[in-house]
Amino acid sequence: MNRFLLPLGIFLVLSVFLAVGLKLDPREVPSPLIDKPAPPFQLALLQDPGKTLAPGDLKGQVWILNVWASWCVPCLQEHPLLVDLSKQSVVPIYGLNYKDARDDALKWLARHGNPYTLSAMDADGIVSIDYGVYGVPETYVIDKDGVIRFKQVGPVTPKVLEQKILPLVRRLQG
Amino acid sequence: MIPELGQFALIIALCIALVQGVLPIVGAARGDVTWMNVARPAAQGQFVFVVIAFGCLAYSFVNNDFSVLNVVNNSNSSLPWYYRFAATWGSHEGSLLLWVLMLTVWMVAVTLFSRHLPAEMVSRILGVMALISVGFLLFMLFTSNPFERLLPAAPDGRDLNPLLQDPGMVIHPPMLYMGYVGFSVAFAFAVAALLGGQLDATWARWSRPWTTMAWVFLTIGIALGSGWAYYELGWGGWWFWDPVENASFMPWLLGTALIHSLAVTEKRGGFKVWTVLLAIVTFSLSLLGTFLVRSGVLTSVHAFATDPARGVFILGFLVVVIGGSLALFAWRAPRVGLGGKFGFVSRESALLANNLLLIVAAASVLLGTLYPLFLDALGLGKISVGPPYFDSVFVPLMAPAIFLMGVGPLAKWKQAELPDLAHRLKWALVVALVTALLLPFTMGKWTPMIAFGLLLALWVGLSGFVNLWQRISQLRVANGLGTGAQLRGLPRGYYGMLLAHAGVAVLITGVTLVKGYEVEKDVRMQTGDTVEVGGYTFRLDGLVQVPGPNYEATRGLVSVLKNGKSVRTMFPEKRFYHVQQMPMTEAAIDTGFTRDLYVSLGEPVGNNAWVVRIYHKPFIDWIWGGAFLMALGGILAISDKRYRLARKTERELSTGAVAVTS
């Protein structure tokens, strides 16, 4: 073989990687929590601060955890989708209200609709750190044993809902 | 009207570039002089039209034409005029236009300073450069039109990113791009030589000043960028190993290797294949940098707004240019001869080893920069590669290279003797070693890294002195002139080398001392509070509100006292830019030969108190001083008279030289 072809070969391999790289999002970080038990917490409810929500209470059912905030602009983008989903009663959606003021959060739900079976308040964001939240909104699918099976960073799109979340939920329920 | 004129000028420039890229190259292949003669006027014409386009864009920016999308996105009527002008290259589109402008500047330079070159050579060089220009003009016109209109026009613009509103923005990008693009000349020389099958010592001599010039610009550009980051980002760092910094650093490392390899090719006719490959790869890395910054495959603080379509286009362009030239290399290189003979211990070997280290260093930077992408593409996980990696890999690779910097220039061409070298350098080594071990004690702290850094710096500096001294004493024996006459008699290229190497020593000194002895204090200050840092007392005398042209600043008044006497007042600012709603920290820096004082305002913490961050940074300016010495060394080398006087004789000689060396 001609050793002078080596640089060309290296470059071509490199460009294949770069081409693949164009399709990837360097800022999308896969969660190490997939297939791990959902981190436990015990947080006061948004509507009723006297009561609390804990993931342990939800064992035996498949559920969705959606991290949201009233100050979060992209949350508005996915919100109608979640409201729709909640009307179909396919899977319960629980909210984790991230670093928000109670009044603001309640007003926001009153204005845009409330898809959440219950919403817990993570006022200082500590629980969200346990869930590896870094960009609100984030959405988790948690199975009957309390194990995280899917995570979406950023707004849920109709495509993600139809092609990933719903099929997964049906499979986990079945 | 003006923007349309600019766009029209770009289209004409593209047409000229197409002609310039085809006719002269075909003409050179067929020996058709008329076709070859198209190259020079075409290059100059292309330059004129790109200047017109650039002028039109600058005009739109300076005159607040908010019917141009680019102006709306990157400027604002309250922005001072000089930043409106600099905003011309503040966007992806505008910076591409700057890129092409620089390319045509280099083309014109080639047309002016290549009268002594054979016509085929010049035609091929200008043709290759024009083909690169075609790629960039197409890219601009199809995916990134800087003149795109916005209808209806916006009432005002969204302002230039406040980080870019700085004198650095006016000077750093043009310098950096001159460097990046300058390597296209070396690239064009290499491709032209491969096309013509004429790779010899004369080729190396012709392309050497061009390569050095590009390297000088890149050195200055990188140094300016680093200095800018130092005072603008507000936390006193000067190099972050960010992908975009790496994108400029890799061509610099390879460009440095290329300069040294060219020296061997010129003087000894060796490394011909190697030199040509380096010339191609150096420019390829400049292009790759463009891709990395603009395609969105990596995250960086400096990246432009990205768009996958652009990425696809540039990648295609890369494959054509780099792939094409490497294929040409693979086809032609086997026919190139070996050049002069040399021993295992010789200056050739030292330079070759140095080349290897520089290239492995550049490859490591490339590996670290792209590794996250590789893993992600293979689905093997997502990781980050940051400064800790680069620091721990780069230092062990550069240390032997720097050791060789001391040995190489003293080694004889062809065959040197190790005992002789050891004998000549032993005092330099002993003095460097002893000083490096003892000096840190006098400065108050001894760590292995400080001693090691000082050792490298002293070694380079002292071996340079030994070199000069021995060269003079040899000459004195040979022709009996006085020292002054000897000093004047040595060629400028030699002084250039010494100066550039001294620059490296100065830079290492700066890096070592600032890393070793920097003092930082974060304090909460109210008016009247004092804090002592690095032997100076800093007193906050108050805070005033100062309106700026497009921002509102809170300015701290900080007195600096030494032994109870006020030596300076510093004015750190916290600015709030209205349009982008962005706070900015504007550090106050007192620059000195042996230290910088650096004061930056943090956040207000209540009770009229502010968090103030104060640094004492010993010898930090030596970092940039060293870089400028290197650049100065390059300029000195270019001004060497052998590049000017030799030109006439070269034409006759070049044909003969082929017979000898191949």
Added chain:
Amino acid sequence: MTRITAVLLLALAMPAYSNEAAPAADDPVLEQRVMRLTAELRCLVCQNQSLADSHAELAIDLKNQVRSQMKAGKSDAEIRDYMVARYGDFVLYRPPLKSNTVLLWGGPFVLLAAGALGLGFYLRRRRARLTEGELTSEQRARADALLRAGQKGGTR
């Protein structure tokens, strides 16, 4: 001018006492440890910044986490594990040595070794080839003449 006046006015208005400024952090030693560790952790919401350098809200929260865990007596390694468990290896600017980073850490040195070996072999072979193709005395004389002419025109 206004700047000078402002300074003068302030100098006049300045209180007679002068206090030693309090460190911004309650515990400067701990704070240094926080900064050292967070300088090697990546801020997830930023473009490419360490937690130490970033002022993003999440970065500040995470820095507070680091600080409080240090106060609670956790080691640097434990805190790093805490971050990795939540955000993956992506948060580490110093990638850990694992099967998927062997090439990253070993690459430069493998390249150097390979390069050095290749160079050695090349030099040896080059020498052999040059000796085989030794010039005839006639060729050498011609070459010498040309080189001399070149030097006259070139370097003097």
